[in-house]
Amino acid sequence: MRTLLFTGNGGQGIGLAAAATATAAARAGQRTLVVSIGPSHSLSTLFGTGNARTPVSITPNLSVWTLDVSHQVSVLWEQMRGRFGMKLAIGDDELPLVPGLDVLLGLEQLRQQQQRRDGVAAYDLLIVDAGPHDMLLRTLSLPDSFRWGVRLLFGLDRDPGRNSASPGQALVPLALLPFDWFDQLQAARVQLEDIRDSVLDGRTTTIRYVLRPDAVALEEARLAIPALQLHGLTVEALVAGPLLPDDMVDAQLVPLVQSQHAVTVAATEIWPLRPLLRLPWHADVAGTAALAALAALGTALYADHQPDMRYITVPAIEQCNNDAPFIAIDLPGLRREALRLTLSGDELIVSVGPYRRHILLPVALRGSSNIKASREGDRVLVRRR
Secondary structure: OEEEEEEEOOOOHHHHHHHHHHHHHHHOOOOEEEEEOOOOOHHHHHHOOOOOOOOEEEEOOEEEEEOOOHHHHHHHHHHHHHHHOOOOOOOHHHOOOOOOHHHHHHHHHHHHHOEOOOOOEOOOEEEEEEEEHHHHHHHHHHHHHHHHHHHHHHOOOOOOOOOOOOHHHOOOOHHHOOOOHHHHHHHHHHHHHHHHHHHOOOOOEEEEEEEOOOHHHHHHHHHHHHHHHHOOOEEEEEEEEEEOOOOOOOOOOHHHHHHHHHHHHHHHHHOOOOOEEEEEOOOOOOOOOHHHHHHHHHHHHOOOOOOOOOOOOOOOEEEEOOOOOEEEEEOOOOOHHHEEEEEEOOEEEEEEOOEEEEEEOOHHHOOOOOEEEEEEOOEEEEEEO
């Protein structure tokens, strides 16, 4: 099943683009589920469905689901208390939400629901309103952060015994922890990574980045798009909007139209391999005429394309572990001064502006300092000297 994640600069454009795409795909015959994840749900307003724990059918090919992940957090908390033998009198409604955890759990709930009992996919296309890019990036980095924290605090490495020095460098001596906690911590770490890697599989999941048409948003995107790619998800297209018509006659709006035109031109120059889809501005989409309005937006948005088309097939990250091992990361549009690389043990730490990821090197490159990194166009290539 094909999955499209819509994220981008903050604003109404993300939910609107996701809803318009879902409507267009459904009208083209694709069995489509459009989902909203996060604290606010613009889809429930656009489609008039309200919040529901199960998908709501809008048309024969279109269903809407606004996920409330508080239930998933409750289930996870009860599992952890049982697994670690905790007797803390803390209810699930007292728990703080770790940034990114709500989206990760929501995506896991999607994964569990997207298969019927007979193993046949219930939908052809899954469209997710993933909210602003900062929220999605926190979700993508959460498993890596947890892995790093477990190793720093307790000395538990990726696999038991992988690095014998880790326990000696731990901040909390292992002797202070119950013995049966070791395996549980490792299992929790692995489970988080498995959820991310299975739900956000780059072979079936891609991102459409919704670019707010102003200069500030463009600068944000020049860091956010490479950062999303750094976490293994391909940004295959940009959606610019909502866009005012080019033929505006209102003198007060003409400078705004000129500014948005400059931003869209710059975006096509920065990301020439990715199509720039144009989302028109619409006065009011919600209400009784919502489906007709969303259908019109979807038709305009995909005037020259198909809503379920895959525009970029090159993976965001490639690794090879043969006689010529390498790791290649595609960071489109990233300025050279915004990139920083650090080698730490068997991990490559890649910083893209304020965003960072620890990437485990291919086995053949671990334990060696005879490694070089080079920039070839948008790609960063790490290999032997």
